[in-house]
Amino acid sequence: MGPLALELGIEVEDGECLALAGPSGAGKTSVLRVVAGLLRPDHGRVACGDDVWLDTARRVDVPAERRRCGYLFQDYALFPHLSALQNVAYPLPELPRPERAERARSLLERFGLGDRGDARPADLSGGERQRVALARALAREPRALLLDEPLSALDARTRAGATRELARTLREAEVPALLVTHDFGEAAQLADRVAVVDAGRAVQTAPAAELAARPASAFVADFTGAIVLTGVARAEGDATVVDLDGGGTVTSSDQAAGRVAVSVHPWEVALEPAGADAAGSPVNRLPATVESVTVVGSRARVGLVAGQPLAAEITTASAERLSLAPGVRVVASWKATATRLVPA
């Protein structure tokens, strides 16, 4: 890995979970490694409570083994030659043998693995491995919890349950927690606040709902799953009208001027057959051509082209009623109040 510029300041309270979310290669994991002492930056400062762990200006660098971070690795990094119980007991060498086994066993029981103590990692399922790793990370009563993509190694079936369980563990934890994920939904479910990281910088830090509602940039909007269109804004009465690149206009209740990125969430976009009369309050109406229809459970995500690519999320029932298929012409509509403008 080449040199990476990391420029961010983050602070996490006791009991709070901050997610570092962003595309891969943004430097999220490097932040965790710097905090844990596994990566030494040229310049930086890391402190936990009153303890300074790293201060390059004062030549302080506490070694990783003395920082007491509970680090959950992406692939869990369980020791393959030790049983689940021995893995959890590994961080407790100073305890007398019986107490050590007792404590490891009670941790495993807390994660519903009381009967799996003798199993080797290779014989555990993905979900069980994740829980053993979590129990191991908590064994030493860490001063901070660091979680690197804690759910990405799990299959879709296990993930929902594991997410709920991890959320519960994080709620119960009384120490600061830093969580790295590339998935905005995961960050929203697990973290109190989300820092969107791009190219080594935290571009916006806020609760997930606020990021989705008021993204500070097109990048954040895109990351939260919103559609992003570009154009030039001009004021028109109380509202702002944007002439889109590639044709068409949209109206927003936000104030802006000049080049902007227009963002709207796919679930705000409704579809009607082409040529239907305008009805109701939506003021934004763009003729579009269906490019793809992807069914996810009871919802269908419809890919559209209206000068620029666009997407709508509607129920499968409405998708059938409109007999949507690639090539069908429709009108996409949404409210001016659901339209966010950010400088492009």
Add this chain to the structure above:
Amino acid sequence: MTAFRALAAGALAVALAFLVLPVVAIFVDTSPGELLASLGDGASRDALLLSLETTSVAVALIVAVGTPAAWFLATRRFRGKAAVVTLVELPLVLPPAVAGIGLLAALGPQGLAGGLVGDSLVLQTAGVVVALTFVAAPFYLRQAQAAFAAIDPALLEASRTLGAGEARTFARVGIPTARPGLAAGLALAWGRALGEFGATLMFAGSFRGITQTVPLAIYDQFATDFPAALALSAVLVCVSAVLLGSVKLVTGAGPLGVAAR
């Protein structure tokens, strides 16, 4: 494709026949009775015991010093590392005679470090151990370094975040996870030490009971008593085969492919 297949299979058959024939011949020419009788022979027994003793000590030294050294080479990046690795591997390609001369020049009574060791090594059992260690150590070091380097770095990092310093990480995670590779290196080094001839002869000489290991005894008897030399060779083949086989068992490399009878 099939023609090439046949050609490749033929090449393997030729290689196999060539490599196995001398080993088979040793056993064909030695009756079990001769084999047992040779073990009763004083010179042969002395040589076997001495070989067992000196190779054990040499391998123990190699493992004790080589394991942490290989760990350092595998886990650290430093300037000149490539040069250090090359120097460590140099004895692998050194002719045994050159190794013997080198050892004399370094550790002989008039050698570079002769003041330190005096004449405690030359023509002594300790000298045999030194010669064996010199030629066999690179085999272990190379394997051990590769085995440590192949460990998933996340395991070592996990150990550190769980409060274990480097020494505990080395002992509790490094060695257990690299064990198959370490065992393979040990077997290679032991095999090389058992067969060592040239450097031992030049540095320690060939005195019965003191420096005459099995290969030297075989050479000694070859001039006077060919059947005895054959019998001793058969014993050495068996010992080597058992060594190779047990390592393959330990490392789980599958059943032994050695045609020992």
